[in-house]
Amino acid sequence: MATIDAGQRSPDLAPPITQVGPIAWVRQNLVSSPLNTGLTLLCLYLLYLIVPPLVRWAILDADFAGTSRADCTSGGACWVFIQARIWQFIYGFYPPEERWRVNLGFLLLILAMVPLFLRGFSHKIGLAVGLVVIYPIIAFILFYGGMLGLPEVETARWGGLFLTLVIAGVGIVASLPIGIVLALGRRSTMPVIRLVCTGFIEIVRGVPLITVLFMASVMLPLFLPAGMNFDKLLRALIGVALFSAAYMAEVVRGGLQAIPKGQYEAAHALGLSYWKTMGLIILPQALKIVIPGIVNSMISLFKDTSLVLIIGLYDLLGIVQAATTNAEWLGLAPEAYVFAAFCFWIFCFAMSRYSLHVERKLDRGHRR
Amino acid sequence: MTEPAARAATADQPMIVLRGVHKWYGQFHVLKDINLDVQKGQRIVVCGPSGSGKSTMIRCINRLEEHQRGHIVVNGIELTSDVRNVDAIRREVGMVFQHFNLFPHLTILENLTLAPTWVRKMPKAEAEDVAMTYLKRVGIPEQAHKYPLQLSGGQQQRVAIARALCMKPEIMLFDEPTSALDPEMIKEVLDVMTELARQGMTMICVTHEMGFAKQVADLVVFMDRGEVVESNPPQEFFTNPQSERTKLFLSQILKH
Ligand SMILES: Nc1ncnc2c1ncn2[C@@H]1O[C@H](COP(=O)(O)OP(=O)(O)O)[C@@H](O)[C@H]1O
Ligand SMILES: [Mg+2]
Numbered sequence: 090m091a092t093i094d095a096g097q098r099s100p101d102l103a104p105p106i107t108q109v110g111p112i113a114w115v116r117q118n119l120v121s122s123p124l125n126t127g128l129t130l131l132c133l134y135l136l137y138l139i140v141p142p143l144v145r146w147a148i149l150d151a152d153f154a155g156t157s158r159a160d161c162t163s164g165g166a167c168w169v170f171i172q173a174r175i176w177q178f179i180y181g182f183y184p185p186e187e188r189w190r191v192n193l194g195f196l197l198l199i200l201a202m203v204p205l206f207l208r209g210f211s212h213k214i215g216l217a218v219g220l221v222v223i224y225p226i227i228a229f230i231l232f233y234g235g236m237l238g239l240p241e242v243e244t245a246r247w248g249g250l251f252l253t254l255v256i257a258g259v260g261i262v263a264s265l266p267i268g269i270v271l272a273l274g275r276r277s278t279m280p281v282i283r284l285v286c287t288g289f290i291e292i293v294r295g296v297p298l299i300t301v302l303f304m305a306s307v308m309l310p311l312f313l314p315a316g317m318n319f320d321k322l323l324r325a326l327i328g329v330a331l332f333s334a335a336y337m338a339e340v341v342r343g344g345l346q347a348i349p350k351g352q353y354e355a356a357h358a359l360g361l362s363y364w365k366t367m368g369l370i371i372l373p374q375a376l377k378i379v380i381p382g383i384v385n386s387m388i389s390l391f392k393d394t395s396l397v398l399i400i401g402l403y404d405l406l407g408i409v410q411a412a413t414t415n416a417e418w419l420g421l422a423p424e425a426y427v428f429a430a431f432c433f434w435i436f437c438f439a440m441s442r443y444s445l446h447v448e449r450k451l452d453r454g455h456r457r
Numbered sequence: 458m459t460e461p462a463a464r465a466a467t468a469d470q471p472m473i474v475l476r477g478v479h480k481w482y483g484q485f486h487v488l489k490d491i492n493l494d495v496q497k498g499q500r501i502v503v504c505g506p507s508g509s510g511k512s513t514m515i516r517c518i519n520r521l522e523e524h525q526r527g528h529i530v531v532n533g534i535e536l537t538s539d540v541r542n543v544d545a546i547r548r549e550v551g552m553v554f555q556h557f558n559l560f561p562h563l564t565i566l567e568n569l570t571l572a573p574t575w576v577r578k579m580p581k582a583e584a585e586d587v588a589m590t591y592l593k594r595v596g597i598p599e600q601a602h603k604y605p606l607q608l609s610g611g612q613q614q615r616v617a618i619a620r621a622l623c624m625k626p627e628i629m630l631f632d633e634p635t636s637a638l639d640p641e642m643i644k645e646v647l648d649v650m651t652e653l654a655r656q657g658m659t660m661i662c663v664t665h666e667m668g669f670a671k672q673v674a675d676l677v678v679f680m681d682r683g684e685v686v687e688s689n690p691p692q693e694f695f696t697n698p699q700s701e702r703t704k705l706f707l708s709q710i711l712k713h
Contacts, residue, residue, distance in 0.1 A: 354521050355558035355617075359572035359624060360547040369571060374562050 147427070158417055170421045171428045174412050178428070181248015181403055187240065191251050194231040198224060221262055244322035248403040250432060256322075256329055256394040256404065257436075261387050263330035268337025269376075273367065275342060286338070293335035298393050301328045306400040325397050333390045340382035344375030377451050384444035388437045395433075405429055470533060472497045472628055472659050473518060478527035480513060487513050488524065489683040495628075500654050501661045502670040502691075505680035506706060511663045514680070515630045518661070519550045532627055548576065551621030555633040557613045559605035565592070565616050566601040569623045577624065584623070591619040595649050611642030615649055622653075629653065631662040665710060671695065679703050 119129045150165025153172070161167035171178070180188050201220055204210040232255070235241035247255065274286030293301070305328035306321060313319075348371050356366040376383070398407035409429040413422045473495040480488040487510050495501055503511050516522040517529060520536055520543045529536040531546045560568050569588035573579040579587070592598040595615040597608075605613055614634055621629060631650065635643045647669050654660055654673045664670070670677050670691055677694040679687045681702045687694070698704045 349558075351554060351556055351558035352560065355552075355554065355560070357521060358519055358547060358550075358552040359620070360544060360576040361572060362544070365575050369575065370560055374560075377562065 166424050166427075167421055168424060170412075170418050170424055174418075177249060177412070178405065178408055179250045181252055181408055182246040183242060183248070183251065184246070187234075187242055190231045190234070190239065190242075194228050195254075197227065197231075225259075225262075244320055247322065249408045250405045252322075252397075252402060253391075253394050253405040256326060256397060256402075257391040259326045260329040260333050260390045260394070263326075264333035264337045264386075264390065265383070267330065267334035269341050269372065271334060271338035272341035272345060275338065276345060290335045290338050293332055294339070298329070298332050298396055299399060301332050302396060302400050304328070321400065322402060325400060325402060329390065329394065329397075333386060333393075336386050336389070337383065340379050340386055341375065343382065344377075344379035345371065347378050348375055380444055380448050380451075384440055388440055391437055391440070392433060405432055471495055472499070472532055473661070474528070474530040475514075475518075476528045476530075478514075478517065478524045478529060480510075480517065480522065480524045480526075487683050488517070491527070491685055493678065493685065493688075495659060495661065497627075497659055498657045499659055499675045500673050501676050501678055502674040503661060503663045503678045503680060504665055504667075504670070504706070504710075505686075509680045510683040511680050512632050515552075515632055515661055515663060518628075518630060519547050519552055521552075548624065549627045550630060551624055551626035551628070552630045553614070553617050553621055553632065553634045555637050557605070557610075557617045557637075559613055559617055559620070561605050564602050564604055565597075565608070568605065568616060569620050572620070573623050587623055588619070591622045592616075594622075594652075595619045596645070609642060610638045611645045614638065614642075614646045618646075618649055618653070628659045628661070631660065631664065633663050633665070635664065635666060667695070667710065679706065681706070 120126045146165045148165075150163045151168055152161045152163050152165065153168050154160065155169040156173060157169070158167070160169050176185070176188075180191060183191060201216075201224065204216055205213055210216075230236060230239070232247070233242060233244070271286045271290055274282045275290060277283045277286070302325060305324040309324055352370055352374070353366060356370045361369065395404055395406040397404055398410075403411060406429050409425045412418065413425045471494040473493070475491050475493040478488055478491040479486070491514055493501075503515065505511055513522055517524045517536075518531060523538075524536075532549050534542050534545050534549075536542060536546060559565075560571070563571065566585060566588055569591065570581065570584040573584040573587060574581055589598055589601065592601055595618055597612055597615060600608055600612060600616070605616065608616065618629075618634075634650070635646050638646065643666070647666060650660075650662065650669070651673055662669070662674075674691050676688055677691050678685055679694070679702075686700050687698065687703050689699075694703075695707065698707055
């Protein structure tokens with residue numbers, strides 16, 4: 090029998106061709122059994138039925154250029170409609186001469202957020218907290234005006250994608266901290282706090298968002314003194330934020346439960362107070378675990394904003410739908426909804442990808 | 458007790474005093490009339506069968522568990538429900554756990570500097586100097602920028618010891634620091650503990666490492682079913698055990 094020299098090892102051989110590469114992939118995933126082969130063929134047939142007509146309608150036979158309905162002649166989708174209304178879809182009824190304020194507001198936000206995505210920048214948390222505190226003030230002054238020489242644009246004229254982003258942004262940014270506080274409260278050792286937080290979470294989670302919005306817009310004024318009336322958008326924002334905070338709280342609680350007791354004990358034994366233990370040890374780990382759940386909640390919230398339509402706010406979906414009832418563009422609902430769906434998808438998909446990226450990065454840091 | 462934190466142990470006053478301490482978990486009487494005095498610089502080894510209340514007892518000393526009757530006085534400060542007393546005691550008492558309990562989201566260096574900067578308000582640069590000093594003392598300064606899960610068990614436990622030492626405690630509590638370790642890593646941790654004892658640290662160690670007890674302990678305390686059955690210097694304890702329970706325990710543990 091041959092022996093292997095000390096210090097010499099057998100060479101690593103490449104795996105057989107049937108185990109790796111595209112051929113193996115097809116074997117394993119598409120034709121591994123008669124049932125799988127059948128399903129693969131069925132799927133191919135369905136794709137053949139659906140995809141070509143869709144491509145023909147949306148791209149090959151579609152009209153892209155023009156100014157009116159009369160320019161849509163090819164029989165496919167009439168994207169001219171979207172093109173003609175695009176500014177309204179984006180800004181709602183915001184006065185055209187003031188739209189620069191919206192643009193400036195979002196440009197500022199994007200510029201301020203760039204460092205958050207840069208690798209070398211080390212004050213990310215500080216910047217994020219600063220942004221959350223300061224940016225809403227700047228944005229309010231810019232968007233609403235009525236001071237610093239900016240004419241007032243009342244919130245009834247806000248609409249379209251702009252309004253969707255405002256509601257979703259406020260909801261997302263407000264619901265995470267409120268949700269964290271609720272989750273901590275629900276696990277508190279003080280019975281009153283625990284009862285209040287648990288009660289709030291369970292009540293809000295047991296009610297559809299539509300109901301919350303209705304209550305915010307119809308019932309709230311009944312309880313306020315006559316003549317006192319606060320802004321419809323503000324009421325919707327509060328409703329959306331609290332609603333989503335209740336869900337966020339349960340997601341965060343799941344993360345808190347996953348942290349071993351030893352982490353609390355080690356922190357306490359070192360003399361850290363409750364809040365320092367939570368802020369420095371427990372929450373950083375718990376939130377990292379539940380990033381997928383948090384982003385899931387955010388995506389839900391982003392799409393749920395379209396429900397503000399029922400209290401008379403025209404978000405992206407609302408304004409697109411309203412446009413389809415315009416006499417000049419009757420019958421173009423498919424184009425309108427495809428456009429709206431596409432816009433929603435872009436934002437939600439971006440959030441989802443960003444969360445994957447963050448997850449992977451945090452994982453690299455902590456594991457071997 | 459107007460200025461609890463200001464009072465410190467005097468020469469004749471023990472560092473730790475337990476007087477008639479009782480504790481219950483619901484109906485279960487887990488500590489029964491525990492009395493123990495630990496002098497400054499004394500090394501106590503606590504042993505006894507699993508479930509006898511060893512962990513519970515030392516966890517009462519830094520209030521990870523609350524006792525229900527009796528008095529515990531640490532470094533001149535009595536443990537009451539006053540949080541200021543609890544905080545003051547926790548600053549003086551370091552603890553090392555069986556499962557290390559390092560913070561996995563922080564680097565080794567951050568694990569070590571966290572409490573000094575946030576609790577002792579030490580400037581960051583100074584805290585890092587202190588941390589590196591202790592990492593060198595436990596023999597792993599080169600691991601400072603790794604994360605806990607990248608280290609072996611023995612290394613992690615040495616980091617945990619260094620983390621507690623960074624708070625400059627007067628007293629160190631060890632709860633079975635080597636029981637979760639592979640055999641080949643036990644020695645490196647015991648060496649660090651022996652060195653610490655040699656430098657005069659007041660220590661209470663729950664451990665079944667009888668070699669360590671013989672070499673280092675001033676007093677071996679044997680617990681069974683929530684009671685201190687016997688407490689004697691190691692020589693006496695191992696060669697001339699008094700009670701049947703101690704004899705049985707020693708015969709079981711020394712057999713291996
Ligand atoms: N949080 C708890 N609740 C109820 N019983 C407990 C709790 N912690 C420990 N015990 C019980 O108290 C007894 C003593 O536990 P412990 O002090 O951990 O023992 P040891 O450290 O000596 O093995 C055991 O019987 C254990 O089951
Ligand atoms: Mg134990």
